[in-house]
Amino acid sequence: MNSKVRTAVIPAAGLGTRFLPATKAQAKEMLTVVDRPSIQWVVEEAVAAGIDDILIITSPSKKGVEDHFDRIAELEQLLEEKGKHDQLAEVRRITDLATFHFTRQGTPLGLGHAVGMAARHVGDKPFAVLLPDELMPDGGATLRRMIDVTETTGESCISLYEVDGPDISNYGVAGYSERDGDLVTIDQLVEKPAYEDAPSNLKVTGRYIFTPDIFAKLDKTEPGRGGEIQLTDAMAMLIGDPGMRGLVIKEAGYDAGQKLDWLRANIELSLDDPELGAGVAEMITSIARTRGLT
Ligand code: G1P
Numbered sequence: 001m002n003s004k005v006r007t008a009v010i011p012a013a014g015l016g017t018r019f020l021p022a023t024k025a026q027a028k029e030m031l032t033v034v035d036r037p038s039i040q041w042v043v044e045e046a047v048a049a050g051i052d053d054i055l056i057i058t059s060p061s062k063k064g065v066e067d068h069f070d071r072i073a074e075l076e077q078l079l080e081e082k083g084k085h086d087q088l089a090e091v092r093r094i095t096d097l098a099t100f101h102f103t104r105q106g107t108p109l110g111l112g113h114a115v116g117m118a119a120r121h122v123g124d125k126p127f128a129v130l131l132p133d134e135l136m137p138d139g140g141a142t143l144r145r146m147i148d149v150t151e152t153t154g155e156s157c158i159s160l161y162e163v164d165g166p167d168i169s170n171y172g173v174a175g176y177s178e179r180d181g182d183l184v185t186i187d188q189l190v191e192k193p194a195y196e197d198a199p200s201n202l203k204v205t206g207r208y209i210f211t212p213d214i215f216a217k218l219d220k221t222e223p224g225r226g227g228e229i230q231l232t233d234a235m236a237m238l239i240g241d242p243g244m245r246g247l248v249i250k251e252a253g254y255d256a257g258q259k260l261d262w263l264r265a266n267i268e269l270s271l272d273d274p275e276l277g278a279g280v281a282e283m284i285t286s287i288a289r290t291r292g293l294t
Contacts, residue, residue, distance in 0.1 A: 005049075005051065005125070005126050005127060005147045006050070006053050006127075007051065007118075007127040008046040008051045008053070008055070008128040009054075009055045009056075009057065009115060009122070009127060009128070009129045010042060010043070010046075010057070010129075010130050010131075010132050011057045011114040011115060011129070011131065011132075012027070012057060012058055012059075012132050013057050013058055013059035013062070013105040013108060014028065014108075014133075014257075015059075015061075015108075016028030016257060018257055018258055018259075019031065019259060019262070027062045027064050028256075028257055029132045031256065033135065033254075033265050033266055033269060034266060034273055034276070035276075037064075037065075038132060038133075039065060039068070039132045040068065040094065041135050041137060042130050042134075042136075043069070043097055043098065045135075045138070045139075046098070046128060046130055047140070049128070049140030049143035050140070050147070051098065052099065053098060053099050053101070054069075054100050055101045055103065055118050056069075056100065057102075057103055057105050057114045057115075057118070058104050058105070059105055059106075060104065066102050068094065069094060069095060070100075072091070076088060076091060079091065103121075109223075109228060110223070110228025110229040110230055111131075111229075111231045112231040112233065112234050113218075113229040115129055115218065115234075116219070116229070119218075123212070124212050125212065126150050126151075126211050126212065127210060128146075128147070128210075129207075129209075129210065129231075130143075130207060130208075131207075132256075133206065133255055134205060134206035134207070134253055134254070134256070135253050135254040135255075135256050135265055135269075136159075136205075136251075136253040137253070137254075137272075138251065138253075142207060142247065143209075145247055146158070146207060146208075146209045146247050149209070149245050149247060150209040150210075150211065153243065153245060154242060155238075155243035155245050156208070156210045156211050156235070156238055156243075156245070157209045157246065157247060158174070158207065158208045158209070158245075158247070159205045159206070159207040159208075159247050160174055160202040160203065160204060160205060160246040160248050161202065161203055161205045161252050162202060162203075163201055163202075163203045164201065165195070166195040168193075168203055169192055169193055169194055169195050170192060171203035171205075172192070172230075172235075173189070173193055173198045173199055173203055173204065174186045174189050174199070174200060174204060174244075174246050175187055175189075175199025175202075176202070179248075182248045182249070182250075183245060183246070183247060183248075184202070185245060185246075186239060186244040187239060187240075188200075188239070189204075189232050189233075189235050190232070190236075191224060191225045191230045202246065204232065205249065208231075208235075213241075213242060214235070214238065217234040217235075217238055218231075220234075220237065221234045254268075267284070
């Protein structure tokens with residue numbers, strides 16, 4: 001097996017119903033976080049982890065996603081003519097981040113089906129899957145560690161996060177047989193179990209490094225929860241054949257597909273932004289003072 005992870009698959013075909021009305025006529029992946037669409041954060045995370053080939057699985061309503069990573073000749077020409085060199089460089093940088101490929105999931109048959117569509121593109125190499133609702137602005141550190149685990153063990157590796165209470169049943173959940181620091185050997189995977197049936201408090205967070213074995217498992221996966229082909233069900237078949245590892249992360253990142261967490265992402269990431277941070281801090285303090293919140 002050629003072990004270098006160069007390709008990331010980003011399933012972006014979902015409807016974004018959790019974020020209506022913003023997503024009525026606009027892809028949820030195009031909602032702005034600070035100064036760029038949320039999917040650009042995800043692409044930049046993958047690129048920071050050494051990935052240079054990106055396959056985005058889209059659906060008919062996602063044209064904006066494809067356009068965002070394409071060249072827009074008219075815009076570039078206009079910026080050139082007006083001498084706006086910094087903006088021109090920024091616009092071109094987006095296209096140059098990686099090689100982009102797009103394929104459409106014609107029918108919404110589930111996350112597992114979307115990932116299965118990447119089989120021919122990926123071939124026989126390990127690859128990453130990043131769910132674009134989840135933002136993990138850590139400069140690619142988590143993904144790099146997971147790639148390292150897969151490269152050293154030859155097994156797939158997913159990121160996991162500890163969740164308190166019944167919220168766990170909104171996620172894929174991993175049970176494990178062994179734990180060594182932040183690494184676990186997974187022995188159970190269940191998609192959105194009832195709280196009482198959850199095998200642990202470790203939720204699947206939307207970052208996956210798969211060996212190509214996942215494709216044969218996806219081929220065998222029957223529709224599961226919600227009548228959809230679930231990625232988690234295919235992952236469960238990888239347990240022991242050849243094996244599934246988990247990396248327990250300490251920072252959850254943001255769920256940018258959910259209104260409150262999207263707002264938190266905007267506030268925290270703009271505070272971290274070198275150009276905007278000071279102004280945003282001042283603004284928040286002033287709002288809190290004016291409203292009597294402090
Ligand atoms: C998907 C996965 C689930 C995972 C979650 C992370 O669920 O099926 O296993 O825990 O993403 O966000 P969805 O959010 O699409 O319902």
